Amino acid sequence: xxxxxxxxxxxxxxxxxxxxxxxxxxxxxxxxxxxxxxxxxxxxxxxxxxxxxxxxxxxxxxxxxxxxxxxxxxxxxxxxxxxxxxxxxxxxxxxxxxxxxxxxxxxxxxxxxxxxxxxxxxxxxxxxx
Amino acid sequence: xxxxxxxxxxxxxxxxxxxxxxxxxxxxxxxxxxxxxxxxxxxxxxxxxxxxxxxxxxxxxxxxxxxxxxxxxxxxxxxxxxxxxxxxxxxxxxxxxxxxxxxxxxxxxxxxxxxxxxxxxxxxxxxxxxxxxxxxxxxxxxxxxxxxxxxxxxxxxxxxxxxxxxxxxxxxxxxxxxxxxxxxxxxxxxxxxxxxxxxxxxxxxxxxxxxxxxxxxxxxxxxxxxxxxxxxxxxxxxxxxxxxxxxxxxxxxxxxxxxxxxxxxxxxxxxxxxxxxxxxxxxxxxxxxxxxxxxxxxxxxxxxxxxxxxxxxxxxxxxxxxxxxxxxxxxxxxxxxxxxxxxxxxxxxxxxxxxxxxxxxxxxxxxxxx
Numbered sequence: 001x002x003x004x005x006x007x008x009x010x011x012x013x014x015x016x017x018x019x020x021x022x023x024x025x026x027x028x029x030x031x032x033x034x035x036x037x038x039x040x041x042x043x044x045x046x047x048x049x050x051x052x053x054x055x056x057x058x059x060x061x062x063x064x065x066x067x068x069x070x071x072x073x074x075x076x077x078x079x080x081x082x083x084x085x086x087x088x089x090x091x092x093x094x095x096x097x098x099x100x101x102x103x104x105x106x107x108x109x110x111x112x113x114x115x116x117x118x119x120x121x122x123x124x125x126x127x128x129x
Numbered sequence: 130x131x132x133x134x135x136x137x138x139x140x141x142x143x144x145x146x147x148x149x150x151x152x153x154x155x156x157x158x159x160x161x162x163x164x165x166x167x168x169x170x171x172x173x174x175x176x177x178x179x180x181x182x183x184x185x186x187x188x189x190x191x192x193x194x195x196x197x198x199x200x201x202x203x204x205x206x207x208x209x210x211x212x213x214x215x216x217x218x219x220x221x222x223x224x225x226x227x228x229x230x231x232x233x234x235x236x237x238x239x240x241x242x243x244x245x246x247x248x249x250x251x252x253x254x255x256x257x258x259x260x261x262x263x264x265x266x267x268x269x270x271x272x273x274x275x276x277x278x279x280x281x282x283x284x285x286x287x288x289x290x291x292x293x294x295x296x297x298x299x300x301x302x303x304x305x306x307x308x309x310x311x312x313x314x315x316x317x318x319x320x321x322x323x324x325x326x327x328x329x330x331x332x333x334x335x336x337x338x339x340x341x342x343x344x345x346x347x348x349x350x351x352x353x354x355x356x357x358x359x360x361x362x363x364x365x366x367x368x369x370x371x372x373x374x375x376x377x378x379x380x381x382x383x384x385x386x387x388x389x390x391x392x393x394x395x396x397x398x399x400x401x402x403x404x405x406x407x408x409x410x411x412x413x414x415x416x417x418x419x420x421x422x423x424x425x426x427x428x429x430x431x432x433x434x435x436x437x438x439x440x441x442x443x444x445x446x447x448x449x450x451x452x453x454x455x456x457x458x459x460x461x462x463x464x465x466x467x468x469x470x471x472x473x474x475x476x477x478x479x480x481x482x483x484x485x486x487x488x489x490x491x492x493x494x495x496x497x498x499x
Contacts, residue, residue, distance in 0.1 A: 038353070039164040041445040042423050042452075060473065062423040064163050064357060064445050067473065 002032040002126065005097055009113060010122035011073045016097060019113055027073055028101040029061070029092065032126045037063040040089035045081040046103055052076060054112065059102055061092065074112040076105030135180035136274045136332035140339050144349045152246035154181040156352055163353035167447040170321055170358055171490045174280035175350035176342050181245040184270040184329055185255075191264030192239050196231060198395055199258055201377060203387035207233035211307040213318055216385055217377050218254070219397030223404060224373035225380065227251050228365065230318060232307050240307075240314070240329075242275075244367050258396070274335035278347065279325030279358075281490060284317075287326060290341045299326065313338075320355065322362025322488045357444050360453065363415065363485030369426055370413070370441040370455050378404055379457060381413030381484075409460055415484035416440065416454040417494060418470065420477035424454035429471040430479070432462060440470065448487045449494075455484065 004010075009017040014033035018026040034040070042062040052058050052072035059070035081103045085091055092100040107113075117125065133154045141148065146157035157178065159166060169175045187196065196204045202216035212233050218226045227247045232240040243251050252269070259267060278287045288296035295310045302308060307316035313330035330338065343349070356366070363381075365371055371380040378386070378401060386401060387393070418424050424443030431437045436459040443454030458468075464483050469476040482494045 038159065039162055041164075042421065044422070062445070064447070065158075065353060067423065067425065 002030070002035055003097070004030070004032075004119045004123055004126070006119045008097070009073075009116035009118065010125070011071065011116060012125055013071050014125075015070060015073045017073045017113070017116055019110075023110065024079060024104050024106050025074060025076065025113070026101050026104050027070075028096055029070060030122070030126075031096045032129070034093050034096045034100070036129070037061065037068055038065045039063055040092045043085045043089045043092070043102070045083075045085065046078045048078055048081060050078045052078065052105065061089070070102060072105065073116060074105065074107055075109070076107035078103055079106045080104035133181070135178050136335050137178045137180065137339055140336065141178065141349070144343075146349070146351065149352075151181065151352060152248075154245060156181060157349070159351035159353045160349050163351065163357070164447050166348065166350040166354035167357050169348045170280045170323055170350055170354065171448055171487070172281065174278065174282040174286045174325075174347045175354075176339065176347050177277040177279065177350050177352070177355055178274075178339075179277050179327070180274040180335065182275055183243040183245060183248045183251065184273050184275065185241050185243065185252075186268045186270060187239045187241065188237055188266045188268065189264040190237055191262050192237065195259065195262045195265040196239060197393055198262070199255065200229075200231065201386045201395055201397060201401070203393060204231060204233060204239065205393075206387070207231075209233075209306070210235055211302075211309075211316075213305045213307060213316055217371070217382060218251070219376070219395070219401075220373055221396060221400065223376040223378075223397040223400035225367070225371045225375060225377065225382075226254055226373060228367050228371065228382075230316075232316060234307075234309075242327075246368060272332065273329050274332050276328045276330075276335060276338065277319055277321075277325065278328065278342065279319045279321045279323045279350075281324060283323070283325035283347070286342065286345050286347050287328075289345055290338065302326070320362070320364055321358040322364070322485060323358075323490065356442075357447055360442055360444055360455070361446050361448055361485065361487035363455070365413075365455065366442055375457070376401060376404055376409070378409040379411040379413065381455070411438070411457050412460045412462070413441070414456055414458055414462060414464070415482040415486060415494070416443070416456050416468070416470070416479045417449075417482045417486075418452035418454075418477060418479045420479070422452065422472045422475070422477050424452045424470060424472070424479070428454075430456050430458060431469045431471070431476070432459070432466060433468075436462065438462070446486060448490075449492055453486050454479075
């Protein structure tokens, strides 16, 4: 069974979101998603400073098997990207909720977070996959 | 779609396989990590369940002349019992119906191994072609399982399970040569660019050998790694690198067409001769991505002179830690030419290289050249 940490929020498209106190959120893909995609070999991260709308395709991850888009879970400005992944995309497989984080957004409207899934709702999404 | 399982399905589940549908077969794509499995085959020994492949026997004194008509390569080359030949089976237009391996066992017996995904059309075609021949009988052998044991340590591991005389027989096999043991057919062939054997045997014996291979440390390898291994080895895959709309001449398979003797009238010969005379407009080349990303099937390739082509199969090469591909490009393209590949809207630089990319665990292209 894949790992679904209780403290995170999730999307239908398998991103996780960690909300900080500073109006910033950290985004990555779930354990379930990395398992489905298999060994990661390439990532194209968003540009720093990019203004994203919720649902924008902003990152591409490629596993040995296939390319896959990662979507912005909420609207915001890219304030950090995990450059480590460029040379070590396998971190996404090894530690999807830790060293495998992808980017951080400064969000204008924290109420957007309410529309995301909680852990138990995401477990249902997973089980239907 | 029907859902077939091989005799080893339960073994796959027990080994933690992720199962996917492959041409109607429930097959293991990997057992955890496709990359690790790839490296195991390059460095040690792995076993693939390829029981979904289509094993057929042709018996009778007319088998040889039938195969000489059916295949673009010439079974006349096979004189030593057990010797194998790779060939395409063509339409009258020279398109590839399937690629296959044919083993010459004796004057009255050839064994042919075809792809699983093309089973129905292959069988329909062969049966239709057979109507014009006598003394050749086709028998499908779906009851037989097939294992590919591949890697530098594969033959050592496999022969350690056999009685001494059988082990000696297998160890002495020449490349592309098969022998019959008491209860199995063993050929020194494969689809990985490594040494190894392919073993055809009854279902129960396959389960037994599989378990014994696990016990001596041979790892199960999924179809995912099979694809990256064959791509590194520069081996074409039916359905991606070739199909009924492409001839062997534009699929990097001209070497498999036996033009001599001129009197041999095989299916597709006239079309191929015309294509050869006119000069095929395209050829198959290897590509090494010099920019960042991963090459995939169907991506467009653009050359500086305006010529363009298409990637037929591409992936990340675990051995080279770079992305590689086979691509069908204008015939004027040469090794060393640079191009740009359209990867999801980005134009990424690549260079034309000779393939295979990897053989026997080693890179055979020079990464430094780029």
